[in-house]
Amino acid sequence: MKKMFCFFVFCCFWHLVVFGVEDEVKSVTEGESVTLQTHVTELQTRDLITWTFGYPETKIAEINREDAIFSTYDDVLDGRFRDRLELDNQTGSLTITDTRTTDSGLYTVNIKDTKSTTTYRFNLTVYARLPVPVISRNSSQCSSSSSSSSQQNCSLLCSVVNVGHVTLSWYKGNSLLSSISVSDLSISLSLPLEVEYQEKNSYSCVINNPITNQTTHLDISKLCHLSKKISVVSFSSYFQTGYIFFSFFFF
Template sequence: AGLLSAAGDEMVTLQEVEGTTITLHTGITGIQTDAHIVWFNGPEKADKKILISQMFKGETVTEISERFKERLQLDRSSGALTIRNISRNHSGVYLLHVITEDLSSRTFRVSVYAPVSTPIINLSGKRSLLSTESCSLFCSVENGEDVNLSWYRENERISITNNTDLSVPLNLPLQIQHDDNNTYICVSANPVSNKTTSLSISQLC
């Protein structure tokens, strides 16, 4: 029997940008050539077969589900699965079974995100009575999964907002003095990307 060396059975968590190619590395080496390899996938539970690879009459036969056609590539020596051009609807749990005399398994949770949009800084519609001394602004950005919007003064974050209602854009106000010489930056971010917009006080205020 071939020996398997593995990195452990804990779930591996991956966060990826949509449109990229990712590989689920298994930490397994030395898989026997006649092993039966199966990958499963599902949103919360990996309960649907998406790839089956086995030896049949001396030839390797690999079947891939329609949902993942042209996207998957298997490394039979390790069981590693490469997913090309991954999209947000490929987020979920992935489970590997390597079946020989024994069963080896690996579990992955993959979260796929769109890149965040660039935030926009605007002057608030109504000027206050103190507008000769201060300036009211707001930063806004299109909302998305796990998106945060923050104001930074120099390198220090001074405010942050998010909203689980993804249909509502994120807005974050800021009030500053006209003679404020600090550098202000608005940052939109999610787990895989961030975009920044710098505030030009002289242009907006």
């Protein structure tokens, strides 16, 4: 029994040394560069490094110092990575330049030396650049709660187009008023808001993903100016005295 237990412990240890896997999550914005580290200080003569992408795995880079191989295979996958892969000759780390959303996925590096094989996996997400939210007057929804101009409402709409994996929100100062989230790609979003015409509070519309955001601040005086309509309610004339009286009401 003792021998079996020792053998089991040895097998577990051997499995960790040979097949040890460590995962890392990385996120960047489209157009930025990202480096996937091997955590190797300096490659040795007999070290063999292989980089793959996706599942099933496609080889995209390889270093074999003993056979003088130092290559990136950026023509695979219909040239998806063409001219955008860089290998560090000293550490074997891989850099992807000018990233695109199609670069999102699983990257695996196998590092084999004379004693063991170590595997690192990187889950990379490349987010599209965020557009600046556009705030406009939603005239079709304009309403008036009473005849008093101070209580009339201005209906607004915050919009963005061709976005995915984002949240669109309205804020009053630092307080969240409403929000909507989507996970689909290339979709248009709109979020309504009603404010009083003469309100002095600060409002902003924010679009964000897990790593960045864009904000547009509302200029109430520009979008929600109150048009004054003049109506003549009464007209009285007294020709005998020579006085004429006009009464005006402003809405």
